[in-house]
Structures are given as structure tokens and as C-alpha cells.
Amino acid sequence: MKKGIHPEYMTCTVTCTCGHTFExxxxxxxxxxxxxxxxxxxxxxxxxxxxxxxxxxxxxxKYGLK
Structure with a gap:
């Protein structure tokens, strides 16, 4: 793998609309x-x-159709 071209990985907090969170x-x-x-x-x-x-x-x- 080439150095300097890949993004750095970090801990990400994921939040759902139901309120559940995980990393x-x-x-x-x-x-x-x-x-x-x-x-x-x-x-x-x-x-x-x-x-x-x-x-x-x-x-x-929306268009007033029957």
C-alpha cells in the first residue's frame, strides 16, 4: 500500500433515529x-x-385527480 494516500481511520459514533448508538x-x-x-x-x-x-x-x- 502506498503511504500518504489513504484516509485516517478513527472511532465513529453512529446514531440511529430510534436512539440506539454504537461505535x-x-x-x-x-x-x-x-x-x-x-x-x-x-x-x-x-x-x-x-x-x-x-x-x-x-x-x-398533489394534482387533484380522483
């Missing part, structure tokens, strides 16, 4: 994510609706 190695000091293993439906077994309305319904409402 990883990254070239950025902080990261914010939307889902993690504590709140993702695959791992929790619970369904969570992020989108309350469908895309077609939003389109129809």
Missing part, C-alpha cells in the same frame, strides 16, 4: 442512520410503517 471505525467522526439492528423489522419481527400513504395517492392528491 465503528470510519474516516468520519459521526454518522446518522435511519434504521439499525435494534429497530429494523427483519431483526425485531415487528412491522413499522415509514410511509403512511402510497406514492400513487400522494400523486393524485
Amino acid at each position: 465503528i471505525l470510519s474516516n468520519k467522526p459521526t454518522l446518522r442512520i435511519e434504521v439499525c439492528d435494534k429497530c429494523h423489522p427483519f431483526y425485531t419481527g415487528q412491522e413499522r410503517n415509514l410511509d403512511t400513504g402510497g406514492k400513487v395517492d400522494k400523486f393524485k392528491k
Whole structure:
């Protein structure tokens, strides 16, 4: 590996929207994510609706269509 061209790795604090935080190695000091293993439906077994309305319904409402 060539010296002087690779980014420096540091401890990165990752924060999820659910409030869960953990640390990883990254070239950025902080990261914010939307889902993690504590709140993702695959791992929790619970369904969570992020989108309350469908895309077609939003389109129809936006343009006043039936």
C-alpha cells in the first residue's frame, strides 16, 4: 500500500433515529442512520410503517385527480 494516500481511520459514533448508538471505525467522526439492528423489522419481527400513504395517492392528491 502506498503511504500518504489513504484516509485516517478513527472511532465513529453512529446514531440511529430510534436512539440506539454504537461505535465503528470510519474516516468520519459521526454518522446518522435511519434504521439499525435494534429497530429494523427483519431483526425485531415487528412491522413499522415509514410511509403512511402510497406514492400513487400522494400523486393524485398533489394534482387533484380522483
